């Protein structure tokens with residue numbers, strides 16, 4: 385979360401009288417007697433907020449008519465849904481912070497009034513029990529209101545899953561084969577697009593993504609070692625792809641066979657028949673595009689590994 389968003393969230397929390405989870409940016413706390421969570425469903429759209437409450441009632445779940453009537457009467461609300469023990473109110477997004485604050489506070493008031501008026505009481509989102517205290521938790525990318533028992537169970541499962549994934553053996557040989565196969569797709573792409581007359585960003589991106597995914601698919605998981613191996617392979621194979629591409633050009637213009645042409649490239653460059661400047665420029669461009677594909681893929685892999693491993697209670701242990 386960047387600093388600007390953080391500042392705006394702090395102001396939102398203050399206006400609503402809620403606390404803020406510094407790590408992932410959700411707001412939480414008690415509003416008008418209800419344990420509430422306010423979070424963006426997608427971190428890329430921090431101002432598209434939803435209000436969540438772990439609640440249930442003895443009566444049947446909310447009907448569509450009830451939800452629609454609520455949204456009609458509350459400005460800034462888009463949809464109200466009940467899914468088991470979770471009632472979610474999605475809010476309209478706006479970049480105007482004053483408006484967003486007013487919308488949120490107004491919606492929180494209306495939401496909690498509505499819950500009370502319809503006989504809802506706070507409960508654990510997972511087991512639905514009302515008699516236990518519920519607290520807000522972060523569970524590897526999502527938020528939930530849980531009782532201590534359910535959280536303990538989830539934590540236990542998480543620890544088991546983690547040690548299992550740690551034990552899951554990475555097969556470096558298969559992974560390397562996978563990366564090579566993936567990189568061949570990248571080579572084919574480089575050649576085809578180049579023969580059509582483009583040095584396209586897409587071929588570099590495909591090279592990077594397919595090599596990394598190839599490793600993960602056959603190797604079982606993508607460790608740091610795997611990322612390293614895949615990166616070496618994509619660097620080499622990009623060079624090879626570019627060479628093959630030149631060989632096709634040479635064989636077409638000189639009428640020599642492909643293998644002779646491939647071997648002749650260094651000679652032709654030394655003799656100045658192939659302009660080494662344009663050869664290098666082409667290759668550098670291609671490497672830049674590989675980087676363009678590799679960096680977000682690697683960051684995404686590392687981030688999702690980190691995020692999914694994280695479960696904690698918002699505001700720390702009490």
Ligand SMILES: [Zn+2]
Nearest residue numbers: 508511531534
């Ligand atoms: Zn529970």
